[in-house]
Amino acid sequence: MKLFSRILICSVWLLLIGVGVFAMQKYSMTPALPGIAPQQWPASPSLKMIEGKPALVMFAHPKCPCTRASLSELSRIVSNRQDRVMAIVVFMNYATEQNSWDHTNLWDQAVSIPGVQVVSDEQGELSHRFGAVCSGETYFFDSKGNLAFHGGITSSRGHEGDNSGHDAIVSLIQGYATETPTHPVFGCSLKCLHSHQEETL
Amino acid sequence: MTKHTDSGCLYNDTIETRAREIFAEDRQHVYQYTDRMFAGLMIVQWIGAILAALYISPLTWDGASSAIHFHVWLAIFLGGILASFPVYLVWRPIAGIPTRYVMAISQVLFSSLLIHLTGGRIETHFHIFGSLAFLAMYRDWKVLIPATLIVAVDHLLRGIYWPESVYGISGVILLRSFEHAAWVLFEDFFLILSCRNSVKEMMASARQRAELESTKYAAEAADLAKSEFLANMSHEIRTPLNGILGFTDVMIRGIANTENERREYLGHIQTSGRHLLELINNILDISKIEAGQMTIELRSCSPHQVISEVLSIMRVQAQRKNIDLEYIWHSQAPESITTDPTKLRQMLLNLVGNAIKFTDCGSVKIEVQLDITQHEPLLILDVIDSGIGIPLEKRANLFEPFVQADSSVVRKFGGTGLGLAISRRIARALGGDVVIKDTQGSGTTFRITINTGSLDDIFMLPAPSSDALQSQRENSQKEIIQLPQGKVLVVEDGEINRKLIEAVLAESGLEIEIAENGQIGVEKALQNNYDIILMDMQMPVKDGYTAATELRQSGIETPIIAMTAHAMLDDEQKCLAAGCSGYLSKPINISRLLTTVADALYVPHQVDAIDTQAAEAEDNERNDHPLISSLPTHKPVFAKVVVKFVDYLEEQLIMIQEAIDNGDHARLAWVAHDLKGAAGSAGFADFTEPAFRLELMGKNKDLHAAQASLVELTKLSKRIVVPEIEVLA
Structure with a gap:
């Protein structure tokens, strides 16, 4: 085989790999579009703040694989800080008569995090109040109910590890201000439920 | 001084070349084997990546709706791209694309894919280290280069743009990227060492196998x-x-x-x-x-004398074919060197004999020079003939024992095909070699090199650049030796030999008595007076050594001439030590028998007994023509040597006579030894044998035949032709 042919074959192979790797990184690094968050803790009969304690709320899709990393990050944030923050994971509930969404792996993972309250968002009421549109979207309200952070807490899609969202929340819990009150969210979309809700409402 | 030859195995270029071939084959085998293993691994990794994607992130969700997760497609397609090409190369190799490098690139990128699919788990990072170790199975450290480069570049870029993806923390300084690359290099260091050691072991193994093959082939050959x-x-x-x-x-x-x-x-x-x-x-x-039993007896000898003797022996053979026999020195000629003259003579006889045999017209030339540029001085003797030459393809095995160059040559010219093999081994034992020099055109040149030993304090004779000693035609004559009346006891168990000796000696007028073994011989010798006893040394009942010893112990002083078929170098000494006065080797040469008996009976004699070349070689025939030095005496410097020798010879003969008269054995041995060397150096080889006999007589304290040898030396001295004084001036 001639040299040119050999170079061509190898180049095509490397190019295909390059395309694959680029797509991998592109998918991994492309965040979801977050919803519009309320600046104050939204009043809700099913979810109330504890007075004098900041609140950390994460919305999660019960089967979103990317949210596994978000829950892990949440676990790292809350660990040893349970007494300083009220942590809540709100799972969307898409239950129908034919299909149950209770107690998925992610639900079990969230329940296992010490100091974390897990609630099910029946009919999408909470996500609607908070304006959450994608899984892993997290909110931090200070003890006065003011929104201090809104965004994701993973560095990329489904990728655990330190990131600025994680760092911002830890700073806020410790009583410091943060220069990064937001961070991209990487997770599955919750919007179908919203659409359904909006249509219903 | 005695040393033994060493027939060790030569590690030559052929073995090294074969070792490299074996090494290349082994290496190719390792590459192919590892390629196949990697091909299997690629398929397993591909399937593993798909399964991992299906388990970890099978679906992506949009509310309650789902679709196949991108990771699943990524595992299928990117994994497929990574695995397919190297696997294809294993199945159908493409010349010029080294599969192992493609494998290395693919493998480390698979690590990246798997790490990604597992969400960057730190455990998955060990796949990289495992992959590098696996790549080391190729035993080619260069394979690690692309893999390491990909890891280093990946970490560098991530360190700059997305540090959390690798280091788990944000705001990582660049040094951290280098640290990660350094850990990879740390592993590489040991892997490279391992690769190099493996390669060395493979090469050593290849050499061993090549040597074994060579030995096997050599044994079969x-x-x-x-x-x-x-x-x-x-x-x-x-x-x-x-x-x-x-x-x-x-x-x-x-x-x-x-x-x-x-x-x-x-x-x-x-x-x-x-x-x-x-x-x-x-x-x-x-x-x-x-069998490694060749013994070398190193002693001081004149190279010129040895060569002259060889020329003297081979001259008749050359004359028969009407070719010139020449002898030239191209450097100063040492008066003496330290070597084994017998072995040197044997080599030269062999090569000069061959040269004459294969030359129909022209000349055979011995060109000699001294090489003092080496660590140890060497004597170089080129035997050059203008004969039929030896084809290049026939030269390779010419020195191998039991190999004959050409069966047609053997049929035409005879010979055993062992002469060159023997010569080469002798030359090597003497610290040199025998090789065929490349010559243009016809003819062959064999070059003998031998170690001369130290030349300190050795007198150097200047030699002209183109002096040649032309062979001289000599008329061989036959001469019947007339022996006096005498009584001889022949102690010999072999009937044929007894009859032969009896016939020859009786013809010469001697009275013969026979004894069939040593016991009878001793009894007869004690009961009768004999003038000479011929004693076979290997006999039943009582051998010749015992018989001779007993006779001497009984006071019998009759000359005892030993006869033995043993060809060992020290056999003569053994016979003399047993009390014998002389030595004859079997098969009995009639001329030598007559000469020896004549010596023992004090009869001056001259023998040109036979006219064949071999007999002439053995008998050192003499005649009455004037003795001319084999040195180029037309040159003043050589003429001076001859003149000095003549003066010296007169003194030596007087000293020998005095030593014989006084029974001074030690002095006789010393003077005779001195004369022997000096005569050879002066170009008078004819003196060598009688002087040597006198030396032995002195050493053995047996002067029975000394007078005869002295008479012979005296006669020889009278035949010397002294170079003209005017020439010297």
């Missing part, structure tokens, strides 16, 4: 060559045997009617017998050498 040799020898031995038996039968049946016919047939028998003897001697020589 030797076995084959020996079989062929035996077949040839069988033919070679049968041919002269046929001549001997056939002509003997003719003689017995009385078919030969005239004296001329009888002489002709006897000549055939004699020639056949000598050829047989040469064959057997060569076989014995090569057997001894191969």
Whole structure:
């Protein structure tokens, strides 16, 4: 085989790999579009703040694989800080008569995090109040109910590890201000439920 | 001084070349084996990546709706791209694309894919280290380069743009990227060491196998060559045997009617017998050498003398073919060197004999020079002939024992095919070698090199650049030795030998008595007076050594001449130590027998007994023509040497006479030894033998025959032609 042919074959192979790797990184690094968050803790009969304690709320899709990393990050944030923050994971509930969404792996993972309250968002009421549109979207309200952070807490899609969202929340819990009150969210979309809700409402 | 030859195995270029071939084959085998293993791993990794994607992130969700997760497609397609090309290369290699490098690139990118699919788990990062170790199985450290580069570049870019993806923390300084790359290099360091060691071991193993192969082939070749040799020898031995038996039968049946016919047939028998003897001697020589039993006796000797002797011996053979025999020094000639003169003579006889044999016209030349540029000085002797030459393709195995260059040559020219093998081994034992020099055109040049030993304090004779000693035609004569009346006891168990000796000596006028073994011989010698006793040394009942010793112990002073078929170098000394006065080797040469008996009976004599080349070689025939130095005496410097020798010779002969008269054995031995060396250096080889006999007589404290040898030396001295004084001026 001639040299040119050999170079061509190898180049095509490397190019295909390059395309694959680029797509991998592109998918991994492309965040979801977050919803519009309320600046104050939204009043809700099913979810109330504890007075004098900041609140950390994460919305999660019960089967979103990317949210596994978000829950892990949440676990790292809350660990040893349970007494300083009220942590809540709100799972969307898409239950129908034919299909149950209770107690998925992610639900079990969230329940296992010490100091974390897990609630099910029946009919999408909470996500609607908070304006959450994608899984892993997290909110931090200070003890006065003011929104201090809104965004994701993973560095990329489904990728655990330190990131600025994680760092911002830890700073806020410790009583410091943060220069990064937001961070991209990487997770599955919750919007179908919203659409359904909006249509219903 | 004695040293033994070493027949060690030579590690030559051929073995090294073969070792490299084996190494290349082994390496290719390792590459292919590892390629196949990696191909399997690629498929397993591909399937593993898909399964991991299906388990970890099978679906992506949009509310309650789902679709196949991107990771699943990524595992299928990117994994497929990574795995397919290297696997294809293993199945259908493409020349010029080294599969192992493609494998290395693919493998480390698979690590990246798997790490990604597992969400960057730290455990998955170990896949990289495992992959590098696996790549080291190729035993080619260069394979690690692309893999390491990909890891380093990946970490560098991530360190700059997305540190959390690798280091788990944000805001990582660049140094962290280098640290990660350094850990990879840390592993590489040991893997590279491992690769290099493996390669060394493979090479060592290849060398061992090449040597084993070489030894095996050599053994097989030797076995084959020996079989062929035996077949040839069988033919070679049968041919002269046929001549001997056939002509003997003719003689017995009385078919030969005239004296001329009888002489002709006897000549055939004699020639056949000598050829047989040469064959057997060569076989014995090569057997001894191969068995590592060749002994080298280093002593001081004149190279010029040795060469002159060889020329003297070979001269008749050259004259028969009407070719010139020349001898030239191209450098100063050392008066003496330290070597084994007997072995040197044997080598030269062999090579000069071959040269004459294969030269039909022109000349055979011995060109000698001293090489003092080496660590140890060497004597270089080129034997140059203008003969038929040796084709290049025939030269390779020419020095191998049991290998004959060309069967047609053997049939035409005869010979055993062992001479060159023997010569080379002798030369190597003497610290040199024998090689064929490349020559343009016809003819062949064999170059002998030997170690001369230290030349400190050795007198150097200047030699002209183009002096040559032309062979001189000599008229060989036959002379019947007239022995005086005498009584000889022949102690010999072999009937044929007894009859031969009896016939020869009786013809010369001696009275013969026979004893069949040593016991009878001793009894007869004690009861009768004999003038000489011829004693076979290997006999039943009582051997010759015991018999001679007993006779000496009984006070018998009769000269005892030992006869033995042993060809060992020290056999003569053994006989003399047993009390014998002289030594004759078997088969008995009639001329030498007569000379020895004449010496023992104090008869001055001159022998030119036989006219064949071998007999001349053995007998050192003499005649009455003037003795001219073999040195180029037309040059003043050599003429001076001869003149000095003549003066010196007169003094030495007087000293020898005094030593004999006074019974001073030690002085006789010393003076004779001195004379022997000096005569050789002066170009008078004829003095060597009688001087040597006198030396032995002195050493053995037996002066019975000393006077005869002295008379012989005196006669020789009177025949010397002294160079003209005017020439010297």
